[in-house]
Every structure is written in structure tokens, then in C-alpha cells.
Amino acid sequence: MSTRLWLVVPAAGQGRRMGAGHPKQYLPLVGRPVLACTLARLHQAFPSARLCLCLDPDDDHFDPAWVPFADWRRSAGGAERVDSVVNALDAIAPEAAEDDLVLVHDVARPCVTVDDLTRLLAAIADDPVGGLLAAPVADTMKRDDGDGRVRTTESREGLWHAFTPQGFRLGLLRRALNDALARGVAVTDEASAVEAAGYSPRLISGRRDNLKITHPEDLALAALILSAQQQVL
Ligand SMILES: Nc1ccn([C@@H]2O[C@H](COP(=O)(O)OP(=O)(O)OP(=O)(O)O)[C@@H](O)[C@H]2O)c(=O)n1
Numbered sequence: 001m002s003t004r005l006w007l008v009v010p011a012a013g014q015g016r017r018m019g020a021g022h023p024k025q026y027l028p029l030v031g032r033p034v035l036a037c038t039l040a041r042l043h044q045a046f047p048s049a050r051l052c053l054c055l056d057p058d059d060d061h062f063d064p065a066w067v068p069f070a071d072w073r074r075s076a077g078g079a080e081r082v083d084s085v086v087n088a089l090d091a092i093a094p095e096a097a098e099d100d101l102v103l104v105h106d107v108a109r110p111c112v113t114v115d116d117l118t119r120l121l122a123a124i125a126d127d128p129v130g131g132l133l134a135a136p137v138a139d140t141m142k143r144d145d146g147d148g149r150v151r152t153t154e155s156r157e158g159l160w161h162a163f164t165p166q167g168f169r170l171g172l173l174r175r176a177l178n179d180a181l182a183r184g185v186a187v188t189d190e191a192s193a194v195e196a197a198g199y200s201p202r203l204i205s206g207r208r209d210n211l212k213i214t215h216p217e218d219l220a221l222a223a224l225i226l227s228a229q230q231q232v233l
């Protein structure tokens with residue numbers, strides 16, 4: 001049996017830094033909610049993938065009409081992003097094979113391009129570990145002294161911003177996440193768990209406009225990015 005492609009979309013966050021009063025994935029972006037925009041991009045790139053959408057069990061904003069995938073299921077969001085992803089992997093495991101590829105993509109990143117998505121998949125399809133979209137740090141990096149002043153300027157050489165999607169084989173990713181959680185390792189993305197398991201995920205250079213909508217000003221930026229992308233992509 002050939003390996004299948006699964007998409008896991010963590011969408012169970014509360015959007016506290018956005019401060020909109022309800023989760024940012026339901027804020028309108030370019031005529032429809034952020035969640036619908038993100039799923040549309042993923043569907044454009046991978047129309048026959050299987051989707052698992054992590055939703056807060058108390059979510060009363062979600063509308064299934066926003067899901068363009070024929071084959072999809074929902075899983076329960078957890079306390080942290082990593083818990084939502086672990087729940088999703090547990091939910092798909094009975095239907096999936098250990099070496100099926102899983103791409104995990106934040107619902108809060110609607111500006112990822114079809115080209116980056118397909119390049120990521122091509123780059124990791126035969127990679128023994130897997131990898132992630134990322135971009136080299138372009139600014140000078142400062143470390144603060146904890147009191148609003150600069151302590152040091154850090155070297156940015158070799159530093160990358162980690163984006164999503166991040167893609168790994170189901171078996172490797174599940175083991176890595178569960179081990180990391182059991183050992184108390186801080187897991188802010190899938191790659192950090194895979195790294196803690198002793199592997200080196202591949203960095204796939206992606207576009208810098210793969211913005212994660214986090215703060216209020218990001219929503220307008222994302223709308224501009226999507227409009228600009230429509231002109232040229
Ligand atoms: N318990 C959680 C927390 C986050 N996420 C998802 O993980 C992604 C990245 O998280 P982040 O940008 O931090 O989103 P929020 O948790 O919503 O934001 P905040 O931290 O400001 O509350 C988002 O797509 C978010 O919906 C999730 O599925 N489950």
C-alpha cells in the first residue's frame with residue numbers, strides 16, 4: 001500500500017494575544033474566516049489529502065461548510081498546541097499507517113503558498129526524518145537583560161524562523177511527541193520533539209510572508225499579503 005498524506009490543522013487556540021474576544025481563526029480575513037482561508041490553501045495544494053482538524057470541544061463558532069476536503073474528521077483540542085496535535089495523531093492512528101506522511105499546519109497561517117506546500121512535500125517525501133518550512137533570520141538579534149535593556153547582541157548566523165507546515169512520518173512523530181512530553185521537553189513545534197528524539201529535521205526555505213496571525217496588527221497584514229499573492233501567484 002502506498003503512503004497517504006494526512007493534514008493535521010491545530011485550530012483549538014483561544015487567540016489571547018489577538019484579544020478579539022473570540023478565537024482569531026474565526027475573524028474575517030478576505031471575506032471569510034481565517035480558518036476557511038487556511039483550509040482553502042491546503043486544499044488547493046492537496047485536494048485528495050485526509051484532514052484532521054483540532055477544535056476546542058466547546059467551540060461554537062465552527063461551521064463544517066468551511067471545510068473543502070471530502071475526507072475529514074475533527075479531534076479534540078488540548079490545553080496546549082502540542083496536546084491538540086497529539087490528540088489528532090491519536091485520532092488518525094487507527095486509520096493510518098506508521099509511514100504515512102503527516103503535515104501539521106497552524107490554522108493561523110493562511111498565507112502559506114501552494115508552491116511552498118508542494119515544495120515542502122517534495123522535499124520530505126523521501127527524507128528519512130522529515131522537515132519544515134523555515135526562513136533564515138534577517139534582523140540583528142538582541143537578548144534583553146530582563147529589565148528592558150539590551151544585554152547582548154546575539155549571532156544570527158545559522159538561525160531560522162520555524163514556520164508550518166512541518167511534515168513527518170506518523171510513527172516517528174507520535175513517538176517523538178509522546179517521549180518529549182513524558183520527559184518534560186518544551187515542545188513548541190513538531191520539529192522540536194523530533195530533535196529531542198535525536199533527529200535533524202530538514203529546513204526547507206519558505207516565503208517570509210507565511211505569517212502566523214498572532215497580534216491585532218497581523219490581521220491587516222495577512223489581508224494585504226493574500227491580496228498581493230492573488231495578483232502574482
Ligand atoms: N491549545 C491549543 C493552542 C493552540 N492551538 C493552535 O496552534 C496554532 C498556533 O498557536 P497560537 O498562534 O499560539 O494560537 P493561539 O493559541 O490561538 O493564540 P494565543 O497563544 O495568543 O492564545 C494555532 O493555529 C492555534 O489554533 C491549538 O490547536 N490548541
Ligand SMILES: C[C@](O)(CO)[C@H](O)COP(=O)(O)O
Nearest residue numbers: 081106162163164188189212
Ligand atoms: C508551530 C509554530 O508556528 C512555529 O513557529 C509556533 O511555534 C506556534 O506558535 P506558538 O505561539 O508557539 O504556539
